[in-house]
Amino acid sequence: MRLLSAVKRRHPYLPRPNSLSITPTAALHFFQIRRNLRENLGVGLDFCLPPKISSAVKQDLEFVMGFNCGIVGLPNVGKSTLFNAVTKAGAQCANYPFCTIDPNVGRVAVPDTRLDRIDAYVRAKKIIPTIIEFVDIAGLVKGASRGEGLGNQFLGHIRQVDAIVHVVRCFDDTNITHVEGTTDPARDVDIINTELVLSDYETVTKNVDRLQRLLKIPDKKLQAQYDCVVRLKNHLEALKPARFFETDGTPEEDEFVHGLHLITRKPVLYAANLSEDDLPTLGENSPHVKTLREIASKENAKVVPISAKLEEELAQLDPNDQKTMLTDFGLTEPGLSRLIRSGYELLGLNTYFTAGEKEIRAWTIPKVAKAPQAAGVIHSDFERGFICAEVYNFDDLMKCGSEAKVREAGLLRKEGRDYLVKDGDIMHFLFNV
Ligand SMILES: Nc1nc2c(ncn2[C@@H]2O[C@H](COP(=O)(O)OP(=O)(O)OP(=O)(O)O)[C@@H](O)[C@H]2O)c(=O)[nH]1
Ligand SMILES: [Mg+2]
Numbered sequence: 001m002r003l004l005s006a007v008k009r010r011h012p013y014l015p016r017p018n019s020l021s022i023t024p025t026a027a028l029h030f031f032q033i034r035r036n037l038r039e040n041l042g043v044g045l046d047f048c049l050p051p052k053i054s055s056a057v058k059q060d061l062e063f064v065m066g067f068n069c070g071i072v073g074l075p076n077v078g079k080s081t082l083f084n085a086v087t088k089a090g091a092q093c094a095n096y097p098f099c100t101i102d103p104n105v106g107r108v109a110v111p112d113t114r115l116d117r118i119d120a121y122v123r124a125k126k127i128i129p130t131i132i133e134f135v136d137i138a139g140l141v142k143g144a145s146r147g148e149g150l151g152n153q154f155l156g157h158i159r160q161v162d163a164i165v166h167v168v169r170c171f172d173d174t175n176i177t178h179v180e181g182t183t184d185p186a187r188d189v190d191i192i193n194t195e196l197v198l199s200d201y202e203t204v205t206k207n208v209d210r211l212q213r214l215l216k217i218p219d220k221k222l223q224a225q226y227d228c229v230v231r232l233k234n235h236l237e238a239l240k241p242a243r244f245f246e247t248d249g250t251p252e253e254d255e256f257v258h259g260l261h262l263i264t265r266k267p268v269l270y271a272a273n274l275s276e277d278d279l280p281t282l283g284e285n286s287p288h289v290k291t292l293r294e295i296a297s298k299e300n301a302k303v304v305p306i307s308a309k310l311e312e313e314l315a316q317l318d319p320n321d322q323k324t325m326l327t328d329f330g331l332t333e334p335g336l337s338r339l340i341r342s343g344y345e346l347l348g349l350n351t352y353f354t355a356g357e358k359e360i361r362a363w364t365i366p367k368v369a370k371a372p373q374a375a376g377v378i379h380s381d382f383e384r385g386f387i388c389a390e391v392y393n394f395d396d397l398m399k400c401g402s403e404a405k406v407r408e409a410g411l412l413r414k415e416g417r418d419y420l421v422k423d424g425d426i427m428h429f430l431f432n433v
Contacts (some may be wrong), residue, residue: 066110066340066364067347070158070235070263072196073167074188075149075179076140078273080104082167083136085311088334089278092174103277104136110362111337112352114394114424118353118360121402126359129352132340137160141179142191143197149179152199159261164268164348165339166192167308169276170288185272194239200262201236204229207260225256232257236264241299243267267346269297270303271339280309280330304342306335350423353394354378355403371419375429385433389415394424 052366071079086108109129119127141149158164168185169178180187211226227245235245241264247253259263272289274282281287282305289305296303312335314322326332344350348367352374353360365374371391376383396411397403406412421427 032111034049052245066132067132067343067349068135068160069163069165069269069343070135070137071165072137072140072158072263074169074192076170076177077167077188078169079139080136081312082165082273082306083134083309084269085308085315086339091287105133106136107133108336108340108375109132109339110364111334112351112362112403114351114353115360116361118355118394118397118426121397122355122357122360124355124360128359128361130362132343133161134165137331138267139179139191139360140195142195144195145202154197155196155263159263161266163343164263164266165271165343166268167271167273168292170272170278170283170286170292170305171307173275183288185288186295189270189292189295193241196264197236197239197241200242200264201233202215203260203262204233204236208233213247221252222251228253228256229260232260241265255312268299268301269339269342269346270301271308272303272305274305274307276307276310276329277306279310302346304335304339306339311335327342332390350421351423352423352425352427354428355426356428365421367423369421370417371415371421371429372417374421374427375431378429381433382429383430385431386417387430387432389419389430391415391419391425393419393422394426397426 041265071083073079083104086106111132112129115127115129115257137154137157140151140152140155144150144152166189168188169183172183180191207229208226211222214222215226228416230240232245236242242257242262243265245257245265245401247257270292272283272286272292274286274289278286278289289303293303297310297358310325310329311334314325317325322334326334349364350367350369351362351364353362355361361375363374365377371389372383375386375389390412391414392406392412396406396409400406400409400411403412
């Protein structure tokens with residue numbers, strides 16, 4: 001376990017494991033084996049793996065995860081419809097509550113038009129975007145923590161995600177059953193937030209009991225953790241989300257609280273599921289969206305207006321028809337792009353690129369990342385043996401028209417360990433291990 005978390009800490013953007021997939025350690029090993037085989041023998045890894053693992057490895061290692069998020073909300077608000085749209089994974093969706101009874105995990109490439117625009121000048125054999133993982137779970141109802149509806153058993157599936165997308169029904173449609181009878185975002189948000197807080201309360205209470213038992217033998221570190229969970233328990237008891245809990249500011253306490261994987265500690269995005277009529281104005285005139293914006297602003301959270309139904313239809317069209325449909329609604333981009341962009345902002349993430357004849361590839365890094373850290377997302381050897389990075393920006397390439405011209409214009413720089421990577425940087429690393 002310690003090894004796994006060390007690997008994850010070192011490679012926060014390595015593919016995460018999920019129930020169908022492989023662990024980060026296995027992923028790392030396969031990555032290294034595959035690279036060695038390719039480089040030394042010129043063969044791929046596929047021949048030595050059972051087909052299922054082979055495809056899992058290929059799927060996982062072809063991409064590096066941007067982030068992953070769990071979708072929560074009341075039943076029938078459009079979670080699976082949104083999930084279908086963003087992942088095209090075919091999650092079950094139908095007009096009755098609780099149609100999702102198994103967690104669904106789906107992945108989608110991060111739409112970034114810069115990849116194609118770089119390709120226009122660099123001409124690579126392959127373009128590899130980063131991916132985002134979505135986890136769709138069954139809807140929660142009032143009293144879920146006491147076992148109402150399907151209970152809160154599925155929340156366990158989203159304890160490890162980076163962010164929460166809270167889908168709130170902002171469309172009126174008498175044909176679609178609402179578990180509470182009417183569309184009322186304030187009440188709906190309150191129900192879900194309360195259930196999430198109660199679920200975290202359960203987790204924290206278990207930790208209070210666990211630490212109490214362990215403290216029969218006095219221990220300074222455990223005592224500090226106990227004091228922290230007791231404060232956290234009091235905080236949650238007031239039905240306040242854990243993201244507003246203030247730690248004592250020490251890295252130890254921050255890490256301890258982080259390790260509790262509390263759902264309400266995670267950053268949240270509210271997805272306002274609009275009616276198609278409200279879509280052209282992105283819900284400007286909808287009282288439901290207005291209410292939701294007021295709630296979100298109090299929590300410092302963001303609202304992303306989206307029509308799950310339209311997104312689902314869009315996802316089935318080819319790019320040209322998509323454009324026509326978006327234009328018909330007076331929109332320039334799918335809601336998915338807005339959602340993912342907001343996710344990047346929420347989580348403080350940036351994208352940088354590597355570009356060469358072989359491939360053009362997008363990599364996700366924290367907004368404040370120095371060059372060696374960015375290199376480490378590709379491979380730990382790049383970080384360990386970092387010498388310098390050759391850097392220019394996407395905008396420079398667009399201005400100059402080719403890497404050679406960027407170089408001629410003196411815009412291709414050599415940067416060292418302290419260079420803070422900017423969004424849209426195109427980087428080439430020199431390293432020695
Ligand atoms: N009119 C309208 N109907 C929608 C919209 N989004 C979803 N629906 C419909 O609402 C019904 C329920 O949608 P789902 O996506 O299955 O709902 P869910 O939130 O996943 O529900 P559970 O899995 O039961 O928690 C389906 O019939 C959808 O077609 C929308 O934006 N407008
Ligand atoms: Mg569903």
